[in-house]
Every structure is written in C-alpha cells, then in structure tokens.
Amino acid sequence: MRILHKSLIAAAVLxxxxxxGAAVLPKTRVPDTVTSxxxxxxxLIKRGAYIARTADCVAxxxxxxGAEYAGGLAMETPVGAIYSTNxxxxxxxxxxxxxxxxxxxxxxxxxxxxxxxxxxAMPYPSYAIMPDEDLTALYAYFMADVKPVKQQNADSTIxxxxxxxxxxxxWQLVFAPERDFVPDPNADEEINRGAYLVExxxxxxxxxxxxxxxxxxxxxxxxxxxxxxxxxxIDGWRAKSLRGEARGLASWxxxxxxxxxxxxxTDKVAAFGAMADVVQHSTQYFTPEDISSMAKYLKNxxxxxxxxxxxxxxxxxxxxxxxxxxxxxxxxxxxTEHCTTCHRADGKGVERxxxxxxxxxxxxxxxxxxxxxxxxxxxxMPETSADRMAFTMPAFNHLSDRDLAEVINFIxxxxxxxxxxxxxxxxxxxxxxxxxxxxxxxxxGDQHE
Amino acid sequence: xxxxxxxxxxxxxxIAVGVGIxxxxxxxxxxxxxxxxxxxxxxxNVVGQYIVPDDTAIPQEPNAQEILYGKRLMNETKRLLxxxxxxxxxxxxxxxxxxxxxxxxxxxxxxxxxxxVMPRAGKEVDLTGRINGCxxxxxxxxxxxxxxxEMKAMIAYIDWVGQKVPKDQKVQIQNxxxxxxxxxxxxxxxxxxxxxxCASCHGDNGEGLKDSRGDIVFPPLWGDExxxxxxxxxxxYKAAAFIKYNMPMGVQxxxxxxxxxxxxxxxxxxxxxxxxxxxxxxFAGKINxxxxxxxxxxxxx
Numbered sequence: 020m021r022i023l024h025k026s027l028i029a030a031a032v033l034x035x036x037x038x039x040g041a042a043v044l045p046k047t048r049v050p051d052t053v054t055s056x057x058x059x060x061x062x063l064i065k066r067g068a069y070i071a072r073t074a075d076c077v078a079x080x081x082x083x084x085g086a087e088y089a090g091g092l093a094m095e096t097p098v099g100a101i102y103s104t105n106x107x108x109x110x111x112x113x114x115x116x117x118x119x120x121x122x123x124x125x126x127x128x129x130x131x132x133x134x135x136x137x138x139x140a141m142p143y144p145s146y147a148i149m150p151d152e153d154l155t156a157l158y159a160y161f162m163a164d165v166k167p168v169k170q171q172n173a174d175s176t177i178x179x180x181x182x183x184x185x186x187x188x189x190w191q192l193v194f195a196p197e198r199d200f201v202p203d204p205n206a207d208e209e210i211n212r213g214a215y216l217v218e219x220x221x222x223x224x225x226x227x228x229x230x231x232x233x234x235x236x237x238x239x240x241x242x243x244x245x246x247x248x249x250x251x252x253i254d255g256w257r258a259k260s261l262r263g264e265a266r267g268l269a270s271w272x273x274x275x276x277x278x279x280x281x282x283x284x285t286d287k288v289a290a291f292g293a294m295a296d297v298v299q300h301s302t303q304y305f306t307p308e309d310i311s312s313m314a315k316y317l318k319n320x321x322x323x324x325x326x327x328x329x330x331x332x333x334x335x336x337x338x339x340x341x342x343x344x345x346x347x348x349x350x351x352x353x354x355t356e357h358c359t360t361c362h363r364a365d366g367k368g369v370e371r372x373x374x375x376x377x378x379x380x381x382x383x384x385x386x387x388x389x390x391x392x393x394x395x396x397x398x399x400m401p402e403t404s405a406d407r408m409a410f411t412m413p414a415f416n417h418l419s420d421r422d423l424a425e426v427i428n429f430i431x432x433x434x435x436x437x438x439x440x441x442x443x444x445x446x447x448x449x450x451x452x453x454x455x456x457x458x459x460x461x462x463x464g465d466q467h468e
Numbered sequence: 469x470x471x472x473x474x475x476x477x478x479x480x481x482x483i484a485v486g487v488g489i490x491x492x493x494x495x496x497x498x499x500x501x502x503x504x505x506x507x508x509x510x511x512x513n514v515v516g517q518y519i520v521p522d523d524t525a526i527p528q529e530p531n532a533q534e535i536l537y538g539k540r541l542m543n544e545t546k547r548l549l550x551x552x553x554x555x556x557x558x559x560x561x562x563x564x565x566x567x568x569x570x571x572x573x574x575x576x577x578x579x580x581x582x583x584x585v586m587p588r589a590g591k592e593v594d595l596t597g598r599i600n601g602c603x604x605x606x607x608x609x610x611x612x613x614x615x616x617x618e619m620k621a622m623i624a625y626i627d628w629v630g631q632k633v634p635k636d637q638k639v640q641i642q643n644x645x646x647x648x649x650x651x652x653x654x655x656x657x658x659x660x661x662x663x664x665x666c667a668s669c670h671g672d673n674g675e676g677l678k679d680s681r682g683d684i685v686f687p688p689l690w691g692d693e694x695x696x697x698x699x700x701x702x703x704x705y706k707a708a709a710f711i712k713y714n715m716p717m718g719v720q721x722x723x724x725x726x727x728x729x730x731x732x733x734x735x736x737x738x739x740x741x742x743x744x745x746x747x748x749x750x751f752a753g754k755i756n757x758x759x760x761x762x763x764x765x766x767x768x769x
Binding site: 412413446451 | 494495496498499501502523536537540544663664667668669679680685716718719721722
C-alpha cells in the first residue's frame with residue numbers, strides 16, 4: 020500500500036510539474052521584439068503576398084467553397100480531425116489582434132496568441148527557418164491585404180485526453196527546436212535557394228517525410244537523416260518519395276519537375292489529391308527562378324540508402340494484348356471497360372489531358388494507397404493559368420473491392436510498370452477510411468465532404 | 469493484491485484485448501453497386517430491374533468470343549474496319565461508355581427497338597439497317613454485309629447489353645436527355661463556348677486528336693474526317709442533347725467519363741449550332757430522307 024501511495028504522490032507531482040511547465044514553455048518561444056510594421060508599405064505587402072504563396076497558407080486555411088484564410092478545412096490525423104483556423108485579420112474570430120511578435124510566435128514557433136501550443140498540423144517545425152524579415156512582410160500582408168472574415172474556429176474531433184493541448188509544449192521542446200536555415204557549402208546558390216524553399220516555407224516535408232510515434236517528422240532536413248522526403252502517408256494519400264531513386268524522382272527530368280510545379284501537369288502525369296492544392300494555391304505562383312531552384316534541389320537529392328535506383332527492364336506486352344483483344348486477366352477486361360477511353364491501350368494517356376499510367380511514378384509506388392484512393396474517390400487536377408481546362412477523374416467506388424484490386428493490380432503491373440500486389444482488403448480499408456473522413460466547415464455553416 | 473484488484477486487472481486486460489482485436493479487424497469487403505433501371509410491363513407495373521451488365525460477365529456467355537469481338541469493333545471501329553469507316557469516328561465516340569450510359573445513346577433497349585418504322589427512312593428498318601445507317605452517316609463510310617461476321621458480332625454485343633429483357637417489357641431508360649427545342653441558337657456565343665469548353669480536346673479547328681499510333685482519342689467535330697451531314701449528330705438539337713449530358717468529359721468526379729452537367733440548355737444549343745454547321749462531308753443518300761414528310765426543324769436538308 021505504501022508503495023502505491025508513494026507512486027501516486029510521485030505521479031501527481033510529475034503531472035503538476037509537466038502541466039505547470041507546459042504553461043511556461045511556450046512563452047520562452049515567442050520573441051519579445053516590439054517592431055512596428057508599416058501596413059501602408061505596398062512593397063512590403065506585395066513581398067508578404069508572395070511569401071504567403073511560398074508557404075501555401077491558403078490551401079490549409081481555406082475550406083472548400085469557404086472564404087479565403089477563414090479556416091475550417093478538416094485535416095485528418097490518426098486520432099481524429101483537426102480544423103484549420105481563421106487567419107484573416109478579423110479581430111473577433113481571426114488574428115486581427117495579433118502583434119508581430121505573436122504572429123512570429125505562431126508561424127515559426129507554434130505558439131498561439133494566448134500562449135497555448137499549436138498542434139503540429141501547422142508546419143511550424145518547417146517555418147522555423149524563415150527569417151524574421153520575411154515574417155514581417157507576411158504579417159503586413161495578412162493585416163493589410165487579407166479580407167477579415169467572421170468565422171468561429173471549430174474544435175477538433177480528437178477524443179478527450181488525446182486532445183489535451185498542454186503536452187504539445189513539451190512536444191515542441193523536443194521536436195520543434197528553434198533553428199535557422201543552414202546552406203550547404205558544397206551546393207550552389209540556386210540549389211540552396213531550392214533547399215530553403217523546400218525545407219522552410221514550402222514545408223514539403225510535412226507530407227513527404229514519414230512521422231514517428233509522436234507525430235514528429237523524422238527529419239526536418241537532409242542532414243537529419245535518410246527519412247527526409249523519403250515518402251509518407253498523410254490524410255490517406257501517399258506523398259511520394261522525392262529522393263533520387265527508382266520509385267522516387269529518378270524517372271523525372273528537371274524540366275518535368277518544373278512543368279509539374281508551375282502547371283500541375285506534364286505530358287505524363289498530373290497532380291492530384293493534396294498536391295493538386297499545393298500547385299493550385301502555391302507553386303503555380305512561384306517565380307520561374309524559384310521553380311527552377313526547387314526542381315534543381317529536388318533532382319539533386321540522393322536515393323535513400325538501400326533503395327533501388329532503377330527499375331528492372333521490362334518489355335511492354337500489354338499494349339499489343341489489349342489492341343488484339345487478348346484479355347489476359349479479369350483486370351484487363353475491367354481496364355478496357357472503365358479506363359481505356361482516357362488512359363488508352365498503351366497506358367500513355369493523353370498529353371496534358373489524361374495522365375499516363377505506364378511509367379507514372381505515382382502508379383508504381385510501393386505503397387498503393389494513393390492509387391486506391393483516387394480510384395475510389397476520383398480526383399481533379401489543379402487549375403492553373405497554363406491550361407484552359409482542369410480535368411477530373413471520376414470515382415469508381417461502384418466497383419467491388421475485389422474488382423478494384425484486380426484493375427489496380429493490372430495497372431500497377433502492366434506495360435513497363437512493376438509494383439507489389441494489392442489485396443481486396445486493402446481497398447476495403449481505404450474505402451472505410453474515405454467514408455469516415457470528417458467534413459470541412461465554412462462560414463455558411465455548410466459541411467462539405 | 470486483493471481479489472478485487474486482481475479481477476479488475478484481468479477484466480481490464482480482457483477488454484483491452486477485445487478492443488484490440490476489434491480494431492484490428494479489417495472492414496468487410498464491399499460488393500459492386502451496379503446501375504439499374506426499372507422494367508415495366510404493358511400495364512406499367514414494375515416487373516423487375518434491368519442491371520447494366522459488366523464486361524467481366526461476358527466470359528460466362530456461350531458466345532463470349534463473338535460478344536467481345538463486337539465490343540472491340542464498337543470501341544475501335546476505325547482501326548478495325550477501315551474499309552467501312554470514312555470518318556475518324558468509332559461507334560463508342562457517340563455511344564458513351566460502350567453504349568452503357570443512360571442519355572449517352574445506350575444500347576440498353578436497342579435490340580428490342582428494332583425492327584421499327586423510322587420517320588427519316590419512312591419505312592421499317594431492322595437493326596442491321598440501323599447499324600449500317602450509322603456506318604454511312606455518322607461514320608461517313610460504307611455499310612457492312614448484313615451476314616458478315618462483324619455485323620453479327622456487333623449485334624451479339626448489343627443483344628448482350630440488352631440482357632434479354634422480353635420484347636413486350638420496357639426498361640425505364642432515356643436514349644437522349646431532354647433539351648428545350650424552342651431555344652434559338654446563337655452560334656457566335658457557341659464559338660466562344662466551344663473554345664472554352666470543347667477545344668482542349670477537339671481542337672481549335674474541330675480537328676480532334678489522334679494518339680501516336682493514329683488511333684482516335686477525340687473525334688473531329690467538323691471537316692473531312694468528321695461525320696457527314698446525314699448524321700443525327702449534325703442536327704442542332706440532337707447534338708445539344710448529347711453534349712449537355714455527355715460533354716465535356718473529365719469535369720465531374722462521378723459518372724463513367726466524369727461527364728456533363730456544366731452546360732445550360734441554351735449553351736448546349738449554342739455550341740451545337742456552331743459546330744454542327746461547320747463544313748462537313750455531304751451525304752449522297754439524303755434525297756431519300758423524310759420522303760414521307762415529318763422532317764424535323766433542325767434537319768440539314
């Protein structure tokens with residue numbers, strides 16, 4: 020009994036220290052600078068607007084059909100959905116009362132205006148390397164140029180205890196250190212600019228780097244470890260590996276990467292899922308120099324140790340079979356009925372209209388989750404100024420899990436593609452996940468799937 | 469440890485294991501949910517459901533090879549029957565999703581609809597005659613021998629899609645969607661809309677698009693390789709009904725082609741007037757059409 024007593028007391032003390040510490044910790048992260056910002060400086064506001072594009076604030080802080088920056092987008096985590104917040108300068112429901120110091124505290128250090136820690140759904144571990152001058156410009160843009168919208172923030176769907184915010188303060192201490200961008204002395208200025216955009220404002224790693232048990236990104240930059248940009252699953256989508264390996268970016272040329280980032284398409288592929296939002300709201304607005312820097316940096320990323328750097332040679336027998344009416348599997352019959360019109364017998368699609376399936380690294384990824392999700396849900400390319408129309412893929416959720424597995428296996432292993440097999444139960448799991456997604460919220464009170 | 473503690477620990481462990489097993493259970497597999505339509509008898513009683521068949525059911529048919537050949541001929545008419553197809557068109561260019569889409573000129577009830585008296589011909593036309601009408605008009609080509617392997621295969625496919633619904637019963641489908649035929653077309657507006665909504669695929673000059681092998685991806689909408697003036701698609705309101713419900717493709721996240729639903733009746737009529745009246749091949753047999761009257765107002769001759 021005495022031992023029980025003692026451990027209870029110890030636990031209580033520990034809890035008190037943890038809880039109390041959590042109240043103090045965030046305050047140490049917020050800068051105490053009192054700089055006045057000239058909200059009439061058009062040059063500064065314009066620069067801030069561009070920085071907002073590079074940081075893609077709008078994609079997460081806007082819900083479908085909702086007002087810009089008013090929040091309400093549901094972001095799925097393994098324990099529930101977090102809603103993005105209203106970051107318009109509305110004084111009541113937005114960030115209209117934020118000082119520059121509070122703004123920097125939130126964006127770079129994950130500390131809300133009221134001193135509470137933000138969940139790492141906000142990519143402040145990446146934004147941490149952005150210089151304060153850029154944050155000042157960003158602040159000027161938000162305060163002076165963004166339209167205030169009255170929209171209350173929504174509570175997360177994370178269950179009690181797990182939704183406690185205060186442990187995040189300790190999380191931040193461990194996983195979101197204060198840090199600056201460290202240029203690679205062996206790389207040229209262009210590559211370093213690309214590295215900064217990718218690591219910092221672009222927060223590519225928030226989706227493309229796997230996360231650990233505490234939801235922390237396993238690497239925030241290349242020197243942190245081989246996990247950096249090595250591919251991960253987020254919101255049910257598989258964000259591909261961006262490393263120079265066969266199933267990463269090895270099959271992409273720098274020119275293709277540039278085209279993809281600035282227009283959302285190449286002759287072979289199209290952005291879909293969360294990446295469509297990234298292109299539509301962020302990268303299509305990048306200067307050609309920034310696009311080229313990013314592409315160059317990404318193309319220079321080494322393969323993850325131990326991963327294949329090229330695919331085994333494979334001869335395409337699929338095209339001939341389909342053209343000759345030689346349907347070698349149930350998957351082939353399904354492909355002919357449901358997919359051929361757009362993706363074609365040769366799996367090459369139609370340039371800039373329907374993506375290719377053959378040789379498309381999103382298709383032959385080891386993890387089939389994105390292929391499964393887009394087949395179930397459909398998808399849409401980003402709208403950019405480069406093309407007159409943005410095309411969709413219709414949902415095929417009316418097919419059975421077994422047939423979806425058949426046709427997806429056909430696609431992933433036909434022509435020159437080679438990928439691990441998926442099972443009907445993999446489809447069932449993702450169908451289940453997709454149907455359980457939390458709805459987005461916007462000012463009209465509408466809920467959108 | 470006293471008994472209560474012991475039992476609480478055991479109970480908690482059992483519950484934890486139970487919850488763990490429950491959470492680890494993969495969700496049950498979902499079966500297909502095919503599209504279906506009611507079947508009515510002569511007295512309009514619902515007597516069953518017509519279920520749009522999936523191609524994966526074809527191999528179980530006794531004449532599977534013939535049906536599959538017919539399906540291929542429909543999808544790749546130009547490539548497989550170049551002697552008979554003058555235009556760069558396939559049957560499936562207009563018969564959306566292999567003739568399995570409601571309002572997209574489906575084959576659902578085709579077998580049961582012929583022979584019948586067609587106003588255009590002014591006489592009874594059977595299914596072979598109807599198919600050959602397409603070959604000479606929409607395909608701007610030459611008819612097939614009614615007894616040929618190709619004609620029989622195409623009919624086998626159409627029969628299979630029809631799923632042997634008895635001839636005196638009616639499946640509640642629509643071959644074409646509704647369009648307001650009282651609207652006055654404005655081809656100038658149609659041209660602007662065409663550029664925005666159609667030209668990405670069909671080309672700024674209506675030339676369509678072919679793949680690297682020369683096979684049709686998007687059919688030409690006017691010019692020498694398009695359907696001729698005798699085709700139903702050359703008529704403004706027929707074309708408008710088609711495009712309103714089936715075009716553009718790849719704009720929705722549902723439907724076989726992600727098609728339709730973005731144009732108003734007026735916009736569809738404007739676009740249809742514009743592209744149908746662009747230059748296209750003549751149809752020699754036109755002198756026999758509507759010989760007995762009943763000529764529709766959008767007839768081209």
